[in-house]
């Protein structure tokens with residue numbers, strides 16, 4: 001019997017006081033076994049796969065350890081030294097370390113590490129910098145923006161209205177000239193820069209005079225490129241004209257799934273509003289275990305991030321070049337394809353984004369379909385988004401990117417049978433299953449930590 005079918009309710013559908021859900025002997029133990037088994041199979045699958053999702057990465061051993069610490073069980077509402085609960089002295093200590101490391105890595109005066117994800121960080125910034133009805137500049141989803149800035153996402157929740165920038169599809173970035181005209185005409189209060197399909201830096205310095213002219217505040221969503229910024233391999237938004245930067249901490253920054261808000265401002269009212277945006281605005285508990293893991297990841301990024309970021313971008317460019325050399329339509333060839341961790345490949349002639357992503361997954365190459373500029377229907381993305389954060393994290397370099405492109409070519413152009421490509425992918429991954437660019441490098445990257453050593457019976 002399926003676990004969920006076992007729920008018992010009264011004939012009216014509601015459960016009376018004193019009535020409890022019952023289960024057959026062994027049934028719930030079986031549910032636990034099933035969950036553990038699925039997660040173990042997942043870990044094993046990724047150990048043998050080539051993961052090319054641009055938004056995913058792997059935690060270091062020291063960061064991972066903190067995810068199952070007692071911090072996981074606690075609350076610490078408020079700020080260090082000003083909590084609502086007792087028992088938070090060590091949490092305060094860790095949060096102070098985390099804040100200091102974040103400010104040091106991103107060379108800024110303000111950090112808040114309480115948002116529990118990139119979306120939550122964006123909601124905190126929206127709460128702080130906008131009021132319902134305000135106009136906020138952003139890119140369109142079809143041009144690579146995140147759903148946070150959609151009316152059915154965080155923008156809609158806050159009730160702000162998007163003002164769309166003009167897009168230069170050739171150069172895969174904002175069209176500065178036409179966007180200046182839009183900004184002057186519509187005068188949004190805040191201008192958000194940042195993408196989920198993020199190939200090239202945003203023209204913040206070019207647009208800054210226009211933002212100053214209309215009195216708009218610059219806000220950068222660094223969810224994808226935070227680790228590249230920290231490693232000195234991408235633009236530096238807080239020093240180019242943005243007041244605030246929000247981000248996830250688990251994409252190119254190989255940290256825990258969490259969020260952060262950073263700012264460079266002397267304006268105490270802005271600081272107060274940003275802190276209020278995080279709590280009580282959009283969090284209550286702030287996932288203390290993840291915050292502790294983030295402190296470790298930030299320390300590791302200060303130590304190893306420069307090399308990691310440089311290799312991540314070098315790998316993305318190498319993968320793009322190798323695919324292009326094999327006849328794939330990689331976007332922006334005249335601009336070196338990318339300056340980030342991500343590349344975009346139009347795969348219409350290979351069968352379209354959805355079909356190609358599925359065929360790749362079947363041979364152990366994990367990617368995602370993606371809308372590309374010019375796609376006719378949002379339901380049929382013509383492209384793939386490929387990213388190198390994870391393959392770099394396990395030590396792959398340019399020559400492995402050539403081998404990945406060979407696998408693509410075999411499967412999608414030369415008719416190599418899928419089982420042969422799958423074998424090739426697993427062979428390639430065999431030597432790349434340990435964590436690099438962190439303390440305790442060389443530890444297993446995909447290990448399932450079996451704390452109890454046996455299944456429940």
Ligand SMILES: Cc1ncc(COP(=O)(O)O)c(C=O)c1O
Pocket residue numbers: 055117118119120122145146148194195196197221223224247248249258259
């Ligand atoms: C640009 C951008 N902002 C925000 C987010 C949301 O981050 P999270 O998944 O941590 O909520 C993403 C996620 O991919 C993103 O690409």
